[in-house]
Amino acid sequence: MSGSIPTELRYTAEHEWVQVTADGRIRFGITDHAQDALGDIVYVTLPALGATITAGEPCGEVESTKSVSDIYSPLSGTVVARNDAVETSPETINSDPYGAGWLVEIEADVALVDELLTAAAYESTISV
Amino acid sequence: MTNSDSNAPAELHSPLHDRHEALGAKLGDFGGWLMPIEYGGTVAEHTAVREAVGVFDVSHLGKASVVGPGAADFLNSVLTNDLGRIGPGQAQYTLLCNEAGGVVDDLIAYLNGPDDVFLIPNASNTAQVVDIVRSVAPSDITITNLHRDYAVLAVQGPNSAAVLTALNLPTELEYMSFATSQFVGAEVIVCRTGYTGEHGYELVIPAEHGVALWDALMVSGAAFGIVPCGLGARDTLRTEMGYPLHGQDLSVEISPVQARAGWAVGWSKPAFHGRDALTAEKAAGPRRSIVGLLGLERGIPRQHMNVLDNAGAVIGEVTSGTFSPTLKQGIALALINADAGITIGSEVVVDVRGRLGRYVVTTPPFVDANPR
Numbered sequence: 001m002s003g004s005i006p007t008e009l010r011y012t013a014e015h016e017w018v019q020v021t022a023d024g025r026i027r028f029g030i031t032d033h034a035q036d037a038l039g040d041i042v043y044v045t046l047p048a049l050g051a052t053i054t055a056g057e058p059c060g061e062v063e064s065t066k067s068v069s070d071i072y073s074p075l076s077g078t079v080v081a082r083n084d085a086v087e088t089s090p091e092t093i094n095s096d097p098y099g100a101g102w103l104v105e106i107e108a109d110v111a112l113v114d115e116l117l118t119a120a121a122y123e124s125t126i127s128v
Numbered sequence: 129m130t131n132s133d134s135n136a137p138a139e140l141h142s143p144l145h146d147r148h149e150a151l152g153a154k155l156g157d158f159g160g161w162l163m164p165i166e167y168g169g170t171v172a173e174h175t176a177v178r179e180a181v182g183v184f185d186v187s188h189l190g191k192a193s194v195v196g197p198g199a200a201d202f203l204n205s206v207l208t209n210d211l212g213r214i215g216p217g218q219a220q221y222t223l224l225c226n227e228a229g230g231v232v233d234d235l236i237a238y239l240n241g242p243d244d245v246f247l248i249p250n251a252s253n254t255a256q257v258v259d260i261v262r263s264v265a266p267s268d269i270t271i272t273n274l275h276r277d278y279a280v281l282a283v284q285g286p287n288s289a290a291v292l293t294a295l296n297l298p299t300e301l302e303y304m305s306f307a308t309s310q311f312v313g314a315e316v317i318v319c320r321t322g323y324t325g326e327h328g329y330e331l332v333i334p335a336e337h338g339v340a341l342w343d344a345l346m347v348s349g350a351a352f353g354i355v356p357c358g359l360g361a362r363d364t365l366r367t368e369m370g371y372p373l374h375g376q377d378l379s380v381e382i383s384p385v386q387a388r389a390g391w392a393v394g395w396s397k398p399a400f401h402g403r404d405a406l407t408a409e410k411a412a413g414p415r416r417s418i419v420g421l422l423g424l425e426r427g428i429p430r431q432h433m434n435v436l437d438n439a440g441a442v443i444g445e446v447t448s449g450t451f452s453p454t455l456k457q458g459i460a461l462a463l464i465n466a467d468a469g470i471t472i473g474s475e476v477v478v479d480v481r482g483r484l485g486r487y488v489v490t491t492p493p494f495v496d497a498n499p500r
Binding site: 043 | 154165169171172364426430450451456481
């Protein structure tokens with residue numbers, strides 16, 4: 001049903017993807033599987049710039065025509081960028097979840113990214 | 129990220145199930161039937177119905193025949209609406225109430241003649257409707273549950289007539305009138321009705337011919353922008369119109385007087401189930417009523433969320449809530465206590481998971497539409 005899972009990213013069991021950017025920040029969003037399960041996304045609530053977020057805790061929400069889901073912080077850190085474009089055009093998360101539909105960048109311990117799920121491990125959590 | 133509204137697996141498949149799977153539909157349980165929630169996305173499907181045309185498989189809806197001498201008169205003493213207001217070839221929205229005035233089901237009655245009425249109840253209530261009607265029927269009136277014998281397709285939207293015309297199906301029908309026609313050798317009932325607020329038709333055809341009709345609609349509809357639509361879009365479309373959904377906005381607990389469905393009650397009839405209780409409730413005034421709520425800020429109200437007054441007191445509950453794809457705003461139907469003193473135009477608050485959002489009280493529909 002969903003497209004392929006990018007192997008260069010890391011993942012959480014709560015369906016977030018995580019990427020270390022060129023300038024050492026940690027960017028995350030929700031996976032293609034997650035956006036497909038939600039359906040048409042119509043509202044997004046992101047944490048404020050400068051907010052401290054905690055690994056495994058909700059830090060925002062994505063809401064579709066049919067349901068609402070928390071966004072879970074993949075790691076603990078400080079919000080240094082938010083993708084404001086997805087608040088005005090939330091459908092971008094449906095159409096490009098790993099690209100233009102990214103959600104938040106944080107400053108956090110980059111070493112912890114390696115402890116998150118690999119693409120293969122994530123795929124095994126969503127295959128039925 | 130999962131749908132948690134169904135536990136038991138849906139057992140029944142529509143005659144069109146293979147088509148839905150081939151189209152990659154997301155399927156969900158509707159009254160024990162595994163039916164399409166969406167194909168390409170609820171918003172696009174909703175928009176297609178408002179601007180062009182969509183086709184819905186609603187074969188999960190119940191079907192039952194009531195046949196025998198005086199079948200229509202008999203039903204008129206059971207169901208709330210007055211079948212005397214319509215003639216053969218017309219259909220009517222009506223209710224089956226219990227003696228307390230609660231709504232067992234809302235349904236469409238197709239009046240074939242004084243001795244023959246066809247009923248379309250909701251999927252999950254069909255067996256109960258058949259049982260109740262049968263239990264009070266004279267011995268020479270036969271009630272037959274035909275739930276799995278027919279496919280039902282709804283063709284809805286401004287281009288719906290053009291799609292049917294291309295298949296030589298009748299379209300020049302008054303609102304809530306129906307005609308019987310032929311399609312590939314099968315009898316098909318075409319009714320000018322729907323649940324979307326747009327000009328549209330519901331087609332009832334023997335189950336074994338459902339796939340052929342679906343395929344023909346998709347082919348002839350291509351030139352008119354036809355889109356297969358799931359029950360997710362059906363829900364957003366009907367909510368924009370303020371049409372009640374049984375089990376949410378109308379139920380055994382929510383009477384037609386409370387649901388502002390009194391227009392579907394033949395008050396002057398000598399008998400119908402629930403007459404005494406409903407007449408008394410109407411005279412006294414309902415203790416609560418359904419109103420529309422239009423969001424003034426972000427957020428989507430959902431069923432069972434509390435409605436508060438400006439002082440923070442709970443004054444009611446959301447019965448249906450969604451995102452309106454047309455308005456790009458949260459909308460809801462809500463049951464508000466009469467003693468809260470709320471009037472049309474009042475501002476109220478909905479507790480959306482702890483965030484308080486402002487809503488204005490309205491009379492639906494929320495959008496301009498043209499069902500007739």
